[in-house]
Amino acid sequence: MKWKKFTIKTITDAEDIIISTLYDIGLEGAQIEDKVPLTPLEKEQMFVDILPDGPEDDGIAYLSFFVEEHAENPEDAASSLSVDEIVASIHNELEALRNFMDIGEGTIMVSETEDIDWINNWKQFFHQFYIDDLLVIPSWEEVSPGDKDKKILHIDPGTAFGTGMHETTQLCIRQLKKHITPETELLDVGTGSGILAIISLMYGIRHAVGTDLDPCAVEAVRENMRANQIAPERFEMMIGNIITDRAVQDRVGYGKYDIVVANILADVLVPLTPVIVNQLKPGGVYITSGIIDNKEQTVRDAVEAAGLEVTEVTYQGEWVSVTARKK
Secondary structure: OOEEEEEEEEEHHHHHHHHHHHHOOOOOOOEEEEOOOOOHHHHHHOOOOOOOOOOOOOOEEEEEEEEEOOOOOOOOOHHHOOHHHHHHHHHHHHHHHHOOOOOOOOEEEEEEEOOOOHHHHHHHOOOOEEEOOEEEEOOOOOOOHHHOOOEEEEOOOOOHHHHOOOHHHHHHHHHHHHHOOOOOEEEEEOOOOOHHHHHHHHOOOOEEEEEEOOOHHHHHHHHHHHHOOOOHHHEEEEEOOOOOOHHHHHHHOOOOEEEEEEEOOHHHHHHHHHHHOOOEEEEEEEEEEEEEHHHHHHHHHHHHHOOEEEEEEEEEOOEEEEEEEEO
8 A cells, every 4th residue: 555644844842742732633653863862861761881973963853644645534534635735734823833833844745655564564662551549541452350459540542741651741741740639720731632631530639620622632521431431511611712812711720739740842831821820719829841951940939930839840850840839
């Protein structure tokens, strides 16, 4: 079979959010090409002591997505679109992201490649794993008898931040578990596939609201709620830009949330923070992640400028989570 290859020229800082955004229009299994040096852990995992020096990191990244030509899978949104329609959808998503962050050139190149099973090959790399006491398991694996009594999140890969594998998601999960109670009202900004809110509901919070820019997030949330047996009335989804749209802010509500969580890159957290402080109750907790380590101070400054008190900063790999409280 043949595949259409859609390649986006962007910057390394925008890789994760573009991958997550384009998943919602049916593009998944991203191939990333950049010149970011390997971390010490990555070098260890390659079982080599010395690697040759690579080219100097220029900050440029190429993200490639593959769509099978003449695919007949009705569940694959991208396969039912023409090349021009896919390019237009990618362009629209990239332009929406430009409102919040630098994505670099953002050009789109289309080419053709031969027989690969790109969409399914990732299954050999994604297996069940633990985040502390939470078992994360994909649909094609069985829960062992010894794990039947564990807290289990059912999720398939392809949702980038949403699978729980990414450091930023794990940072948020650990912070949420420190602060949630049975009475918690949670707001998840940029909810995507809804994983953070769903996990919080699994751990016993009362109610969650999620906001996202992309209408496709509604179905992603619905599927993950169904897979994890979350009652529909416990999680409300809202589509729109909470940073700039007063109607969305009004619908979300003011001064009513015990916790606001935002697993979004720093360039979005900066304009979000002075807005979202209005949604928090006095004493409410603001949990942020998606922050690359060299952006930590930028986010801390934005949090403090909004009148919040930073209570904890946690780290995993090169990623940072900043937790704050409304005075």
